[in-house]
Each structure stands twice: as C-alpha cells, then as structure tokens.
Amino acid sequence: MGTLQNTVSDIYENLIYQARSGVLYLEKATNAVFTQKFNPFYYHGALPNFFLWTLFVTGLILFAYYRPTLDGAYPSIEYMTKQIPSGALMRALHRYASDGMMIFVLVHMFRVWLTDRYREYRILPWITGIVLLVAVFFAGLTGYILVWDAESLTLTMVTLNMIKAIPLIGTSLMNLVIGGEVINQLTLPRFLFLHFAIPVSLLFLLFLHYLRLTRPVTDAPFALNILMLGGLLIACGLAPVGIGMAPPADLSSVAAEVEINWLYMLPQALVVKGAGMQVAWLVTLLIPIILLVAPYLQKKALRGDFAHVVFDNCTGCSLCYHDCPYEAIEMVDRDDDTKFKRLAIVDPGRCSNCGLCVGACAFKAIEVPRKQTPNVMEEIQLALSQA
C-alpha cells in the first residue's frame, strides 16, 4: 500500500513539476510584453476582483429593468437591449465580465496549484477558493437561465433533470429550487435570488479566502484594469450580446439546441451531447473532489519544517504570538518547574517557516530548524569578515 502511494506521489509530483516549468516559461515570455511590473500572471488573484466589481455595477443596472416573471423576463431584456441607451452594452459587459472572471479564477487556481502555494498553512485559502469557484459557476449558470429564451429553457430543464436524478432528495430539492413541482411564477424570482445571493456571499467567502494570507494582492495596477476594461469593450463590440437570436421560452416546446458556454455549462453540455446523467454528475463531483484531494497527494512539503520552541528559554512573553502573521503560535499555561506561567506552542499546520518569530523572540526561545540562530550568526560573521 505504501509503495503504491509513493508511486502515485512520484507520478503526481513529476507531472506538477513539468507543468510548473511550462507555466513559469509562459510567465517569462509574457514579461517581454507587459514587463514584470504589469504582468497579468502576477495579478491572477486580483484580476477576478476587477471583473467582480464590473459584474456588480452592470448587474445593478440590469436589475433595474429586469422583470422576473415567466411572461415578463424576455420582454424586459428585449426592452433593455433595444430601447435603453447602452442597455445592450451593459448586457454584453455583464456577460463578458463573467467569462473573464471565470477565466482568471481558473488561471489563479492553476497558478497556485502548480507553484505549490495551496497546502499546509495555505490550506484555508485553497479550500475557500474551491468553494468560490463553485459559487462563481452557479452564479454564471443562473445568469444564463434568467434570460428566459428557448435556450435558457433547455438549460433549465437539463439542470432540473440533473437535480431530480439525485437519489432520495432529488425531487424535493428540485421543488425547492423552482418553487413547486413544475416551472411556475415562483421559478424565476428564485433563480434571480440565487443570482444575487451567490455573488453577495462571494464577498464573505473572499474575506475567509484572504484571512490567513499575509499582504494579499487584491487590486491589480490601474494600467492592467484599464487594459481589461478595454478588452471587455472590444469583445462587446466584436461579438454583441443581442436579443432575438433565440425565441422566448415556450413551456410547451423545449428547444433541443443550446449554445454551450463550456465555462459554465460543462455538466449540462455533457447531458445535451448525450453523455447521460451519471457521467454529468460524475464530472460535476469529480472536479471539486480532485481539487480537494490534491494537497494531500504530495508526500512531502517543499518547505518542510516548522518553528520549534525551546521550552527552557521560553518566558511566555508572547512577543512571537503577537508577531506571527499566520496565527500559528498559541500561548498556553505551563505547569513545569519554571517561574514562568505561559509557554508558546507552534501549530505545524499553520507555520510557514518564515522565521518572523525568531526575530521577535528576545530569549532565543524559538528556532526555525533550517535557520538556527548560531548558524545565522555564523553566516553573518562570515559575510562581515569578507566585506
């Protein structure tokens, strides 16, 4: 069993190494165009925020005109597209900003994954990141349903059939989503609620996502944001989002053809292409499961060790506790034969091995194994003697 696990780990680490080399080469090539200061790959985590704010602004404008009823949804979108100045532009911006957000979220995820910045003390951002990815997926999916044209209806029916196929709770869950046993006047308000509630919940999830990160980069430089906005506008002009490409939804006839957006409709696309419910659910569940398991597939950490407290020297002053940015140090009561009442304890799962605590401690009571104080002092002395 142990040998098999080692083999799997070796194969996995080799694949990750090869992919990482490719990504780093691509980033280096991108530097030639954007320079190191403005390389979008270095703002992969911040750029989704730009798209998120674009979605909030355009979404609020669209909400002012949207009517969430079976008879009113399509005409209201037609009205805002054809009659309201810049209405079509707002729709297009909303649509392409959602695509842009999903693309950069995926870039962010793969970059973090391949450069090994997703486990140990970074496990919380990774887990919350997976939840955020799923949330963005559902927000986009409900957005497509709200248009309520023939394609939306097909998408809705496929999605509802997928929900219904869940054993035991499928039918109840479907009834909860659409507000009854069949599509009715409560259905679109519920999808609209989900379309609002999910992005708003993203803000709370983002807080958790950033909680354990030191100095997270949440905003891209002005020049990059301008570039992205320009790119969005060009996309809006070249491929306008119009109404009339598909007729309004008609509950008596579900259209078979649906324009697939692979970013948001992968499971539904599989069903439409004839893959079957089981395959669609397998893919839907397998992707997040693989992402959740990935941090545990590597047998050893790249950073390895964590800080150790030298109990005899620790006075319980809590300087290291206050300085640790990862909240990896806990102060506990001590009951041994010393005059000190408190003791610092390191949580290995949270320690990044950064060494800040070593600098904070005035009593040489905490050490980072690879950078022991005597060794560091020797290095400093050596460097000074050679200067």
Place this chain on the structure above:
Amino acid sequence: MSIVDTLRVIISLVLTGFALFQLYLMLMAETASNYNSWAIAAGTLLVAIGFAFIAVDGQEKLQTKAGEDK
C-alpha cells in the same frame, strides 16, 4: 530606453491612432448610434492608454546600488 520599451510606446501610439481613426470613420459614416462601433473604438483607446502606462512606467530596471540603474 531599450528597443523593447520603444516598441511598447510605438504599439500604444499605433493603437491610439487606430482608435481615433475608427472614431473618425464612425462619425463620417453616421454610424455613431451603433454601440458596437463605440465599444470597439473606446476599448481600443483604453487598451492604448493602458499600454502607454505600461510603456512609461513598466520599464525594466534592475537597481543594483543606490542611484544606479542597470
């Protein structure tokens, strides 16, 4: 300024020229009410401005000592 930096400035100028030319054509052809044309022209102009920022501010300098750029 290196050749690459100069190229970035040239690209931003070309993009600006293209955007302004497109605006001119749009106004001459009386298609100013077409949002698609506005979006493309404005988008190109924004990309040009963004690239101009990068060209001016993103020059790659490796500072080795105080006051000395390499």
